[in-house]
Amino acid sequence: MGSKVIEIYKKLLSSLGSQGWWPADLEYHRRNNSDYRFEIIVGAILTQNTAWNNVIPAIENLKRENLLTVQGIRDVNLEYLEELIRSTGYYHQKALRLKTFVSYLLDKYNGSLDELFSRDLYELREELLEVKGVGPETADSVLLYAGDKPVFVVDTYTKRLCQRFPLPVEKLVYDEIQCFFQNNLECFFRGEELIEVYKEYHALIVYLGKTWCKRKPLCSSCPIREDCSYSKPVS
DNA sequence: ACCCAGGCGCATG
DNA sequence: CATGCGCATGGG
Numbered sequence: 001m002g003s004k005v006i007e008i009y010k011k012l013l014s015s016l017g018s019q020g021w022w023p024a025d026l027e028y029h030r031r032n033n034s035d036y037r038f039e040i041i042v043g044a045i046l047t048q049n050t051a052w053n054n055v056i057p058a059i060e061n062l063k064r065e066n067l068l069t070v071q072g073i074r075d076v077n078l079e080y081l082e083e084l085i086r087s088t089g090y091y092h093q094k095a096l097r098l099k100t101f102v103s104y105l106l107d108k109y110n111g112s113l114d115e116l117f118s119r120d121l122y123e124l125r126e127e128l129l130e131v132k133g134v135g136p137e138t139a140d141s142v143l144l145y146a147g148d149k150p151v152f153v154v155d156t157y158t159k160r161l162c163q164r165f166p167l168p169v170e171k172l173v174y175d176e177i178q179c180f181f182q183n184n185l186e187c188f189f190r191g192e193e194l195i196e197v198y199k200e201y202h203a204l205i206v207y208l209g210k211t212w213c214k215r216k217p218l219c220s221s222c223p224i225r226e227d228c229s230y231s232k233p234v235s
Numbered sequence: 236a237c238c239c240a241g242g243c244g245c246a247t248g
Numbered sequence: 249c250a251t252g253c254g255c256a257t258g259g260g
Contacts, residue, residue: 048242054258055241089257093243135243155241206241215239 004167005184008224009197012204015223019203022145023052025063034069037113037146042068044141045097045133046088058085070111073102097133104131117147125151136174144202150195152181153202157209164213164230 022040029036039059046055061084062068067076076084082095102111109115116124121143128139136154143149154177162169162177170176181201189197212222219225 044241047240049240049255050242050257051240051259053240087257089240090242090255091257093255097243133243137242141241153241157241202241209241 003184003187004165004227005181006188008161008165008227009185009201009204011224012208013200016204016207018200019207021199021203022141025059028063032066035113038070039068040146041101041142042073042098044138044145045101046085046094048090048094048138050088050090054087054089057087061085070102070105073098074106093133100132101134113146117149121149121151124149136178140178144195144198148195150182150198152178152185152198154178154181155202155206155209157205157213158202160209160213161205164217165224165227166229 022043024036024039024043026036028034029039042062043055043059046058059068062072065076065084066072067081067084073081078095078099081098082091085091085094085098088094105111105113105116119127124147125139125143128134128142129136134142140151140153143151144153154174158177158181159172161167162172162180167180169180185194185197185201208222208224212218212225217228217230219228219230222228
């Protein structure tokens with residue numbers, strides 16, 4: 001019996017196509033000899049509870065000012081950084097969070113992402129969660145998309161998916177949902193392929209969420225609307 | 236004029 | 249341990 005998790009994945013992938021996340025400007029980093037993984041980390045912090053459209057101009061500003069590097073964020077004046085990322089909202093907090101993260105990276109790993117990601121996965125995840133401003137979704141986005149680690153990312157859309165379709169998760173909390181998806185996917189995929197599935201699945205869920213599964217659902221033409229139990233009352 | 240977005244930290248009961 | 253609240257801009 002193929003799990004519902006796999007079925008939904010296959011339907012989403014075949015109807016929506018590969019999303020190719022994380023959206024980072026690889027060409028920019030090739031030209032500047034900088035590290036695209038750092039752009040992913042910055043994006044993960046800036047997009048916290050914020051539409052990606054608001055993040056795009058902020059990333060563009062940082063690129064234009066040549067500040068999309070560990071040293072760049074370390075050295076930039078805080079008030080100026082706030083100004084550059086203003087469009088993402090919560091810009092006081094987020095500017096501090098960027099500063100805090102690079103301080104952590106510099107203090108503990110000499111600013112090297114290679115050193116950071118060479119750590120044991122579960123120790124590293126716990127350590128990232130200690131950094132102020134990095135919660136479970138941000139930590140897992142960094143691990144999966146910047147570090148190529150086998151970690152499933154959960155967000156509000158993923159929770160909504162579990163509620164509406166519905167999926168038999170224990171409780172509707174982060175770790176339970178993550179565990180549920182990982183357990184159901186590890187049986188079918190291994191190694192690099194599993195990592196690619198984690199990357200693609202999360203991106204597909206976000207697309208699904210943005211397009212159909214909003215607070216006010218728009219079920220027409222949703223590729224998995226037949227599985228949706230939205231109209232049924234959820235206990 | 237609302238509502239919402241790819242969360243998180245901290246304060247309460 | 250579970251909720252509630254503040255943080256803030258930009259698009260629908």
